[in-house]
Amino acid sequence: MSRGGPGIDLETSLGYLLKEASSALRVAMEAALRPLGMTVTHYSCLELLAQRPGLSNSELARGAFVTRQSMNVLLQTLERDGDVTRPAEDRVGKVLPTQLTARGRERLAAATVAVRSVETRMLTGLSVEEQSVARGILRGMIASLRDPGARVGG
Amino acid sequence: MSRGGPGIDLETSLGYLLKEASSALRVAMEAALRPLGMTVTHYSCLELLAQRPGLSNSELARGAFVTRQSMNVLLQTLERDGDVTRPAEDRVGKVLPTQLTARGRERLAAATVAVRSVETRMLTGLSVEEQSVARGILRGMIASLRDPGARVGG
């Protein structure tokens, strides 16, 4: 549809553009978070916990787009550093809820300043309407990609 | 601007949505390429070489959004499998251009079918106009993120 040729035109492909934008965002966020000794996944975990306290390891993994095994080692680091707590008493079945500590909240606050400046820079030149349109388009893409039964024009 | 609160609203954040969309795309592409024994970086490398024959290791790395060290190990695998060639005679200075072999072209053709179906599925429900708008918005974001001097409203 987009091009009858043999390959996928990287200059025009929305998939490639999406990956390029995501890569640029990741690079910018890593640069902003490095002075704080934090990685993007690090920050994502803390931000998720701030907005939804008590999230489990698996839920955090899904929210940060990594496997639960990867999130588990990250949580061990965060717990060792005193940024989060996972009191064994709160266990519900196998699920072990996680909470931010005061130190974790402080570190998150500093990181949020850095991340917010990156996000603001990314939106430079985009009107509020364009941002709204972008949200709708991205949500549509995500829904289509996750729907295995979507018609693909076969 | 988007929210005066302490954190960044993940439900609304374009940065989070961008990461989410990119993750969904990567998952879908990996699922589509797995039967072919190919990863996304694998495919990206071949597609780049098809469109711009003779690309160097560093140029391929930039195009696939990985370090040149990572691309180097990938190229060694591709060369061992006979998908690409890097004849030492073509060396210009330190730069060693890479070319697709016939086998590489065949493997790429099969992969392109799989990837194209994923991209088509991603665009399900998006009009041509919306796709064009999305391209413009993503390009704007990329440019802003890469411009270190962009005003951020501090």
Added chain:
DNA sequence: TCTTTCGTGTCAGTTTTCTGACATCGAGAA
């Protein structure tokens, strides 16, 4: 009740990617 199914936490090993470092080569300035 019993059973099956699914999600979860966790252990182990492997793979991939990255950071750091070095020598080399070409382009441009002095």
Added chain:
DNA sequence: TTCTCGATGTCAGAAAACTGACACGAAAGA
């Protein structure tokens, strides 16, 4: 020419992520 600077290819080690596997517990169905 000579020198500096930037980019490249490459080696080595470290960090991050993944896949595979297992046992446990809860929820749903027979």
